[in-house]
Structure formats: structure tokens, C-alpha cells
Amino acid sequence: MRLETLIGKPLTAIEVCEPWAKALTTQPALRQNLAGALVLIFGNGHAAVSLVCTSPLRHLHCPNGTVFGLASGDAVSLGYRITLCDTADAFVLRSTVTSPQWTPWTRLTHSATGQTLTRIDVTTDQRAVNPQCWGLDLTFASGQCLRLSYRLDLDGCIELAAPGQHIGIDRITVEGPEQDFGWLHPATPLSFVLGEQVWRSAKVADWPHALRKALQSQQAPEVFYRQTMHRALMARFRQSPRLQQRLLALRYPVQVKDVPHGLIEEIAQTFRRQL
Numbered sequence: 153m154r155l156e157t158l159i160g161k162p163l164t165a166i167e168v169c170e171p172w173a174k175a176l177t178t179q180p181a182l183r184q185n186l187a188g189a190l191v192l193i194f195g196n197g198h199a200a201v202s203l204v205c206t207s208p209l210r211h212l213h214c215p216n217g218t219v220f221g222l223a224s225g226d227a228v229s230l231g232y233r234i235t236l237c238d239t240a241d242a243f244v245l246r247s248t249v250t251s252p253q254w255t256p257w258t259r260l261t262h263s264a265t266g267q268t269l270t271r272i273d274v275t276t277d278q279r280a281v282n283p284q285c286w287g288l289d290l291t292f293a294s295g296q297c298l299r300l301s302y303r304l305d306l307d308g309c310i311e312l313a314a315p316g317q318h319i320g321i322d323r324i325t326v327e328g329p330e331q332d333f334g335w336l337h338p339a340t341p342l343s344f345v346l347g348e349q350v351w352r353s354a355k356v357a358d359w360p361h362a363l364r365k366a367l368q369s370q371q372a373p374e375v376f377y378r379q380t381m382h383r384a385l386m387a388r389f390r391q392s393p394r395l396q397q398r399l400l401a402l403r404y405p406v407q408v409k410d411v412p413h414g415l416i417e418e419i420a421q422t423f424r425r426q427l
Contacts, residue, residue: 153201153236153237154236154383155236155272155288155325156272157201157236158194158203158236159200159269159270159271159272160267160269160270160399161194161195161199161201161269162192162194162196162266162267162268162269163192163193163264163265163266163267163269163271163292164189164193164195164200164265165191165193165259165265165270165313166189166192166193166262166265166268166312167188167191167193167246167257167258167259167260168189168191168258168260168284169187169189169190169246169256169257169258169325170187170188170189171186171187171188171190171258172186172187172306172309172332174211175235180305185311185312185313185319186303186306186309186310186312186319187212187309187310187405188206188207188211188307188308188309189205189206189207189211189246189310190204190205190246190310190312191203191204191205191246191257192205192290192321193239193242194269200238200239201236201237201238201239202236202237202238202239202241202242203234203235203236204234204235204236204237204242204245205232205233205234205248205300206232206233206235206245206310207232207233207302207308207309207310208231208233208308209304209307209308209397209398210230210307210308210394210398211248212226215397216229217229217231217232217302218230218233218234219230219277219287220225220274222274223334224339226276227307228286229278229286229305230286230287230288230300230302231276231285231287231299231301231302232302232342234288234422251296257417261401263287263296263315264290264298265290266298267293267294267296268292268293269290269291269292269293270292270293271289271290271293272288272289272290272291273288273289273293274286274287274288274289275289275331277289277299277301277315278315280329283316283334285300285301285302287300287301287302288300290313293385296314297314298312298313298314298315298419299311299312299313299314299315300312301313301318303318303319304403305401305403305404306321306367307332307333308398308399308401309399313314320328321404322404322405323404323405324336324405324406324407324408325400325407325408326406326407326409327409328409329341332396333406333408335395335398336399336406336408336411336416337408337409338353338354338355338356338381338384338385338408338410338411338412339353339355339388339410340353341353342388342392342395344384344387344388344391344392345391346383346384346387347360350357351384351387354384354385354388355410356377356382359380359384363380367380374412377412378415379410379417381411381412382415382418382419385411385415385416385419386419386422389419389423389425396423399419399420399423400420400423400424400427402417402420403415404414
């Protein structure tokens with residue numbers, strides 16, 4: 153299918169996977185505009201067509217987005233992947249990107265729902281965080297325009313917003329595993345092997361008994377804690393290439409509960425030196 157197939161069809165639904173939750177406390181009204189994956193459904197019944205957008209950083213081993221050829225002869229990448237398919241194929245594709253530790257696909261209430269698409273363009277946005285960011289502009293019969301942009305700086309999210317409108321943050325704060333960037337939290341159930349033992353997570357309660365006892369007997373427990381947490385998180389990211397990719401994509405200062413200050417950045421820098 154070609155993107156032009158969508159023109160003349162009404163936008164009937166928007167569904168998202170891994171939407172942002174607590175990290176955007178200063179901009180709560182914009183949270184729904186960011187997600188790890190989303191589906192825009194155009195038309196009804198058997199004639200319905202789904203535009204599926206997925207994040208390569210989160211869901212694909214290939215780091216490249218969908219590439220378009222321009223009239224100038226240049227080839228440009230959206231950053232994210234798009235697939236145009238019928239609703240049955242879209243259902244199968246959605247099931248392959250849903251992560252068990254996140255909320256499943258949910259339907260958004262959006263002002264564009266019900267409007268007919270009149271134009272779709274591949275354009276660049278000079279006002280974006282990345283000036284060379286290419287995306288899809290969707291124009292509706294009412295005159296409303298939406299843009300689908302890739303936000304590598306925001307954990308590889310796909311942003312759905314009016315052209316020129318972008319969510320910005322100055323730091324990442326993670327209080328628990330269920331939050332945005334929760335994969336950075338020690339208590340997130342991401343198992344790994346360290347010291348010939350399987351750790352269910354990096355939180356103290358899941359440390360081997362000998363290490364927990366050693367922590368209690370240390371004269372400088374904070375030093376021992378930092379060293380052990382460093383080893384545990386290094387093992388987690390080394391054994392999960394996809395999470396390591398997300399770690400290396402971080403662009404903002406990080407503060408994670410139960411992780412010593414600066415440790416996340418230190419671990420990321422270690423992996424960068426190994427590239």
C-alpha cells in the first residue's frame with residue numbers, strides 16, 4: 153500500500169503502546185502525545201487501513217527508520233518505522249511489539265478523530281530538537297494538522313502533535329519500575345547473570361545472600377552498595393543489547409531512585425568507550 157491510500161478516509165481511532173506516564177509532570181496534557189508505538193486507523197469495516205508506527209530503539213534490532221525518496225533524488229529516514237496494512241495484519245503486528253512489563257495497547261481520545269484526511273507529506277521540521285528530523289504531516293479537512301516525529305532523545309518515543317509543538321524536558325527522574333525510563337530502575341524485573349548466579353533484578357532484596365550480609369557488615373556501606381550496583385547494572389545492560397541501545401541514547405541527566413548519583417551516566421560512558 154501507498155500512503156496516498158489514506159487520503160479521503162476518516163481517522164476513526166488512535167491506539168498507543170507504552171505511552172508516557174509520570175515523567176512529564178510539568179506537561180500532563182501532552183503525555184498522551186508520546187508513545188513507544190502507535191496505530192492510526194483510517195476508514196471503517198473491511199475498508200479500514202492501519203498506519204502502524206513503531207520505534208526501532210524499542211522494538212526492532214535494526215536502528216533505522218523507514219526511508220523515503222524525495223523528488224530531489226535524496227533519501228531521508230523518518231527515524232521510526234511505518235507499516236501500512238489492513239486491520240487483521242495490524243493486529244498481528246501490534247502483538248509483536250507489546251511489552252509485558254508495560255500497559256497493553258490503549259485507545260486515545262483525540263480531537264482529530266472523525267476527521268477526513270486530505271493530505272499526507274514527508275517533511276522536515278527546523279523547529280524540532282533535531283533540526284534534520286523528518287516526519288509525516290497529516291492534514292485534515294477541518295484544517296487541523298498533526299505531525300508524527302521520532303524522539304530519539306525521549307527513549308525513542310514517537311510524538312504525535314501539531315507541527316512545531318514539541319515536548320521538552322531538562323532531566324529524567326525515575327521513582328519506580330512502572331514509570332517512563334523504568335528499565336533504569338534496579339527493581340525492574342530484568343534478570344541477568346552475575347557471579348554464576350541469576351539475579352531477578354538489581355534491587356538489594358534480590359542480591360545473593362552473601363552480598364546482602366556483606367552490605368550489612370561494611371564500615372562504608374555506601375561504597376560497597378555503589379560498587380555492587382555498578383556490577384549489577386553493567387551485567388544487566390551488557391546482557392540485553394536492546395536496553396543497552398536505549399541506555400546509549402540517553403540525552404539528559406538521570407536521577408534514579410536507589411541508584412547512586414552519576415552511576416547511570418558512568419555506566420553509559422563505559423559502554424560508549426567500548427564501541
